[in-house]
Amino acid sequence: MNLPGTLPAVTQRLVEPTAPLAQGLLVADFNTANLGAYLQNDATEPQVVCQSAPYGQVTQSLLGADDALWSPGLAFTVVWTQPEAVLPGFARALAGHEVAVADIYQDVDDFCQQLLSARERTRFLFVPTWTLPAAHLGHGLLDLTPGFGVARHLLEANLRLLAQLDGHANVFALNASRWVEAAGDKAFNAKLWYLGKVPFGNDVFKAAARDLKAAMRGVLGRARKLLVLDLDHTLWDGVVGDDGWRHLVLGGHHADGEALVDFQAAIKSLTRRGVILAIASKNEEAVALEAIRSHPGMVLKLDDFAAWRINWQDKAQSVVDIAQELNIGLDATVFIDDNPAERARVRDAVPAVLVPEWPVDKKLYPQALRALDCFDLPRISQEDQQRQRMYATERTRNEAKAQLGSVDDWLQGLGLVVKADRLGAHNLARCTQLLNKTNQMNLSTRRLSEDELRLWADTEQRVVFTFSVSDRFGDAGLTGVLGLCLSESCVQVLDFVLSCRVMGRKVEESMLHVAVDWARAAHAKEFKLVYLPTEKNVPCLQFLQRAGLRSQASDVFHWDLARPYPLPAPVQLLHAAG
Amino acid sequence: MKIERDAVLELLFEAVRELNGLRDGSQQLPRVASAALASELDSLGFVNLVAVVEEMCESRFSKTVVLNDVALAPHQRDPFETIGSLADYVVLALGDQAAAWR
Numbered sequence: 163m164n165l166p167g168t169l170p171a172v173t174q175r176l177v178e179p180t181a182p183l184a185q186g187l188l189v190a191d192f193n194t195a196n197l198g199a200y201l202q203n204d205a206t207e208p209q210v211v212c213q214s215a216p217y218g219q220v221t222q223s224l225l226g227a228d229d230a231l232w233s234p235g236l237a238f239t240v241v242w243t244q245p246e247a248v249l250p251g252f253a254r255a256l257a258g259h260e261v262a263v264a265d266i267y268q269d270v271d272d273f274c275q276q277l278l279s280a281r282e283r284t285r286f287l288f289v290p291t292w293t294l295p296a297a298h299l300g301h302g303l304l305d306l307t308p309g310f311g312v313a314r315h316l317l318e319a320n321l322r323l324l325a326q327l328d329g330h331a332n333v334f335a336l337n338a339s340r341w342v343e344a345a346g347d348k349a350f351n352a353k354l355w356y357l358g359k360v361p362f363g364n365d366v367f368k369a370a371a372r373d374l375k376a377a378m379r380g381v382l383g384r385a386r387k388l389l390v391l392d393l394d395h396t397l398w399d400g401v402v403g404d405d406g407w408r409h410l411v412l413g414g415h416h417a418d419g420e421a422l423v424d425f426q427a428a429i430k431s432l433t434r435r436g437v438i439l440a441i442a443s444k445n446e447e448a449v450a451l452e453a454i455r456s457h458p459g460m461v462l463k464l465d466d467f468a469a470w471r472i473n474w475q476d477k478a479q480s481v482v483d484i485a486q487e488l489n490i491g492l493d494a495t496v497f498i499d500d501n502p503a504e505r506a507r508v509r510d511a512v513p514a515v516l517v518p519e520w521p522v523d524k525k526l527y528p529q530a531l532r533a534l535d536c537f538d539l540p541r542i543s544q545e546d547q548q549r550q551r552m553y554a555t556e557r558t559r560n561e562a563k564a565q566l567g568s569v570d571d572w573l574q575g576l577g578l579v580v581k582a583d584r585l586g587a588h589n590l591a592r593c594t595q596l597l598n599k600t601n602q603m604n605l606s607t608r609r610l611s612e613d614e615l616r617l618w619a620d621t622e623q624r625v626v627f628t629f630s631v632s633d634r635f636g637d638a639g640l641t642g643v644l645g646l647c648l649s650e651s652c653v654q655v656l657d658f659v660l661s662c663r664v665m666g667r668k669v670e671e672s673m674l675h676v677a678v679d680w681a682r683a684a685h686a687k688e689f690k691l692v693y694l695p696t697e698k699n700v701p702c703l704q705f706l707q708r709a710g711l712r713s714q715a716s717d718v719f720h721w722d723l724a725r726p727y728p729l730p731a732p733v734q735l736l737h738a739a740g
Numbered sequence: 741m742k743i744e745r746d747a748v749l750e751l752l753f754e755a756v757r758e759l760n761g762l763r764d765g766s767q768q769l770p771r772v773a774s775a776a777l778a779s780e781l782d783s784l785g786f787v788n789l790v791a792v793v794e795e796m797c798e799s800r801f802s803k804t805v806v807l808n809d810v811a812l813a814p815h816q817r818d819p820f821e822t823i824g825s826l827a828d829y830v831v832l833a834l835g836d837q838a839a840a841w842r
Binding site: 193195196199200202203348351353354357358360363364368 | 758761762763764765783784787788790791792794795808
């Protein structure tokens with residue numbers, strides 16, 4: 163895609179169409195109208211509409227006494243309580259009584275039982291941790307003593323809450339202390355409480371709404387995954403082409419230099435959460451790469467970057483080129499640059515890319531980065547932790563590809579191993595993540611939560627296969643999902659999902675081979691795939707059209723089950739035990 | 741120190757901006773002195789406005805004003821009628837002359 167000076171039509175298509183409003187329910191022992199208003203007025207995706215359960219009726223609401231609250235299709239529920247309202251032992255401790263920790267634990271367990279009984283009625287359940295107004299924590303040394311310590315009971319209760327919620331796929335605890343700390347002395351508002359039964363100042367609700375929206379984007383697979391960085395005055399201070407790398411400000415006994423080292427360390431920590439790094443810089447490539455390799459203050463090494471465009475072309479074009487090279491959507495891309503003109507250019511030309519405003523003062527860079535919530539994930543899989551390495555490996559792989567003649571020769575030399583496995587507790591989280599994040603090689607773009615996927619697969623007539631891919635360069639991990647359904651002698655492929663990282667390496671054909679094998683073993687008479695078009699899954703249609711399948715309509719593809727679907731020659735297919 | 745009406749109006753416009761963050765796009769209150777308040781606010785909206793204005797007066801003028809229990813005689817104007825009338829009342833309250841409100 164080429165970007166002219168004016169806003170091109172093609173980039174406008176990258177902006178998400180208006181999505182339906184996600185329905186939310188707010189359950190609390192206090193008035194949640196302000197939280198609901200901030201959630202509804204927040205312009206970021208997903209757009210939501212909230213209903214508040216009657217306040218002070220947490221137990222009744224959670225136990226489903228009012229069916230009207232729990233409408234089918236409820237996207238999310240937030241259960242936010244004050245500890246003294248739902249933990250009788252804690253209320254006694256606040257009144258000055260000695261309370262055993264066992265009593266606190268029992269109260270938390272009882273409350274969690276109510277919470278978990280509601281998790282089947284909502285797609286995602288968010289539970290902010292308990293907090294207390296600072297005025298309650300004023301008993302000096304007593305605060306942290308066993309039995310009487312209110313602060314200690316609060317810590318015990320929160321830890322017990324987290325332990326009880328762990329392992330429930332659609333239940334997520336949120337750290338409310340962060341919202342309270344961010345609001346400072348405006349966190350609690352006695353006037354709002356006594357006049358409106360609103361315990362928190364609105365700065366707390368604003369922070370909560372921001373975190374809840376980020377959490378929703380995370381669980382819906384909309385977290386950003388590519389960070390494109392400028393170099394001069396961004397990763398280091400100075401202009402490497404003018405000053406030379408030895409004179410760049412980075413590290414050492416210099417306030418800005420130290421801050422930039424911290425900034426780079428914070429960027430590096432993002433790679434451990436699955437964020438991919440790239441560079442878009444106006445420089446001479448050889449000069450800039452030498453600086454990255456040679457400067458002792460560089461925390462980020464060349465291997466930390468999956469791609470770069472270091473040249474004199476338009477930065478917006480560079481960002482688009484990088485996203486295309488890495489097969490990552492522009493709506494999953496973030497661009498950081500110290501230069502307001504470059505930020506404005508990328509923002510205008512490629513509106514799908516998130517371009518945060520950036521502080522002038524280098525000392526504020528680390529905290530500006532940490533404040534970004536666009537990378538927030540609900541969980542971190544092994545694949546997330548290794549993604550940066552995988553992309554670096556991919557670069558090596560592509561370099562090898564460039565040296566070889568044909569694609570078949572290249573594939574032959576890769577030593578490709580595809581391992582098929584069944585859906586189970588060990589791969590459910592990653593499988594769900596892939597299902598929800600993959601856009602391009604995705605037959606039906608079915609989005610399911612962990613529970614929904616597990617329940618769907620939990621019948622004899624359905625199966626979910628997962629595919630892990632490795633080659634002589636490295637292990638790409640679990641990158642493919644296949645969902646099959648047998649009905650009246652017909653096997654239909656519902657989910658055909660493959661990460662863009664391994665597309666075009668005959669993994670697609672290997673998945674079809676496994677699907678057809680399963681259909682033949684089930685003595686099915688018919689095998690079909692129905693393609694559901696989206697703005698992004700054209701690569702899937704293109705694969706189906708060249709895969710040797712029979713198509714009667716443009717979107718329905720068949721395979722004759724009299725014969726197996728051939729396994730591509732370069733692929734070694736393994737089946738997991740069991 | 742006498743606090744000028746313009747300074748209070750400026751404070752109230754900021755408070756209204758805060759309040760608008762809680763209101764639907766179609767229900768935004770205009771930030772002009774003549775904008776109606778009382779007829780536009782529900783009970784929680786009123787509480788939010790009172791809390792924000794009191795907090796701002798405290799931090800900006802280091803002065804406590806209490807707006808939620810304004811006792812009005814039958815013939816008196818409601819200070820919350822418009823942003824302008826509220827500014828007039830707050831100026832009096834900040835000068836410890838709330839009783840002079842008519």
